[in-house]
Amino acid sequence: MSDDDTAAAAPRRTNEENRHASWLELFFDLVAVAGVAQIAHLLHGVPDVSDLGLYALLFLAFWTAWVCFTLYANVAYENTHLRTVLAAMFGMAVMAAAVPGVHEGDDHHARVFALAYILIRALATRAWQHRRQILVDWPAAQMSLGVIPWIVSLWAHDPTRPWLWALGIALDLYVTFAVSARDIVERQEARERLGNRPARRDSGRGTSLARSQTEHLSERLGLFVIIVLGEGVAQLVQATSAAEWDRKLYTLAVAAFFLLATLWALSFRHGYAGVPHLAAGVLPARAALPLHCFVSGCLAALAAALGAAAEHLETLPDATRWLLCSALAGYFLLSGLAWLGRAARERRWLLSVALPCCVLPLLLAAFGAHVRTVVMVWLLVLITAWPILYERRSTKPSKPAVNSGTGTSTA
Structure with a gap:
């Protein structure tokens, strides 16, 4: 991590530092129960190499969707948007319900799984844009580079589709480890200047860096x-x-x-x-x-x-x-x-x-x-x-x- 990434947001209040998971966050984690159960069922019976590969891919996608909003609620704290989190919960529930169909090779279920994942990532990106913050700990949470192969997969079929999903996950990992949060901020501010978009007056500041609690x-x-x-x-x-x-x-x-x-x-x-x-x-x-x-x-x-x-x-x-x-x-x-x-x-x-x-x-x-x-x-x-x-x-x-x-x- 570069020295630029060591910059943090404004100091947090004491009650925020000592807080625990809220009822909304615990409710959100209940969706993880359903998702983990559905994905683990892919390994029932006598799993082969393809089953293991699909399990790893779907688990990574589900965990990525979960961690994006876990980090959002972690940083936003009392400013967490209830409707945004509930919409993400519904999307994750749809992903969990589509898992058996994805395993069976059903094109419709696979497209629904991919579409739900795309919408969840879009919600996460929009939430961070609204906060005008770049998350130092996991920049991929608000970037759409890894989502592009998932969008392309909506028109793909097996066996190409899983490889596109894997490419999307790999791009997210690349963004996380190779991209400096300061570089992201500078690029975003440059785009705003080129587009003549004035800084938000209600916030009184431009894009800033944020760290998880x-x-x-x-x-x-x-x-x-x-x-x-x-x-x-x-x-x-x-x-x-x-x-x-x-x-x-x-x-x-x-x-x-x-x-x-x-x-x-x-x-x-x-x-x-x-x-x-x-x-x-x-x-x-x-x-x-x-x-x-x-x-x-x-x-x-x-x-x-x-x-x-x-x-x-x-x-x-x-x-x-x-x-x-x-x-x-x-x-x-x-x-x-x-x-x-x-x-x-x-x-x-x-x-x-x-x-x-x-x-x-x-x-x-x-x-x-x-x-x-x-x-x-x-x-x-x-x-x-x-x-x-x-x-x-x-x-x-x-x-x-x-x-x-x-x-x-x-x-």
């Missing part, structure tokens, strides 16, 4: 991860309710619950904003937000795999086993990336914890074809618990030596 944003990001973990519980409940209840199912249900609970502990008790091993203020929002997106995507994929595991109590199908183990390996890979921002003296954790936690699930996926499902899940629980045990052992205070002659400590 950190603690409130971390709460919203954490709520999204909680939603994804809750989807894992829902998948497990749905699968077990339709199965025959026996000892194998009981043992698997306990193991799966321990796995989800351990992931919750890693993401929140040993992490920040739902990202494991991330500390507050270590990474800029431009880096932390993509980490949050990919962590959430891995957890949602793992949740779908756990639901499928309850339907295969003997051994897991190859595709399900690879999905379950790869999702956990990806989760720990991102955990290692989050840890890279810490002090160099702590980076030995990467070799003793992050590397084994990434490699061992992949080894189980490659050589665990004959491992019973319950044993497989319990092994993943042990792998997931290792970072917590390691951290507790590393932070445990050593006992001072005691002088036997005097009974006093020699520390």
